[in-house]
Amino acid sequence: MPPRSSTPFRGRSAFTLIELLAVIAVVALLAGLLFSALTHVRAMAQQAQCANNLRELARLAQLQSAENGGRVPQGMWYYEGSVARPNLWDYGMTEELIQCASTELPRSYGINLNVIKPNNGTNWGGSGDPNFWKYGAYGYDQLDPVKTVLFADTFHTTTGYYYVNSVHADYRHGDKMQVSYVDGHVGLVTREEVEVDQILQDGLPN
């Protein structure tokens, strides 16, 4: 005996194809919104981690200045190869501290080239100044604490360039480069805003 057949379906189905497609579209839209919100939250968290790093680096640089003629750090501030080149490792710096969360590149910050080498460039490479590898070109009392950039997001491909100028500036936070100033506050530099060379010379002695 055949099973009792159910009542033949005569009304409209619970979902027409159009309605089903509409539901799928709405779900896809919501998933897209959620994804972009999460991406944004992640970018904000990375930027905050980077800001903490840059702030702390500025603080360590100030600590080392007390034992180094009141000057900013020397150019190869995370170089470990020579005791003749005092670096920030001696003041509590860690690999985590010099790693910006927005990049895979280790040691992803540089010191402002203009504070380790006078603008005339005669001391670059150590020639002419016996103290070149001991500390940077300027003392803290010569720099504008609010205007002078000390550390910044730096682009490099291998082991780091130690310093930042317009060539090595890395705009990795939503097309902005994060920097810390001499007094330790942080800021974002927009690629289009002003020539980055100009920004990196702000607050230096004439």
Ligand SMILES: [Zn+2]
């Ligand atoms: Zn960063």
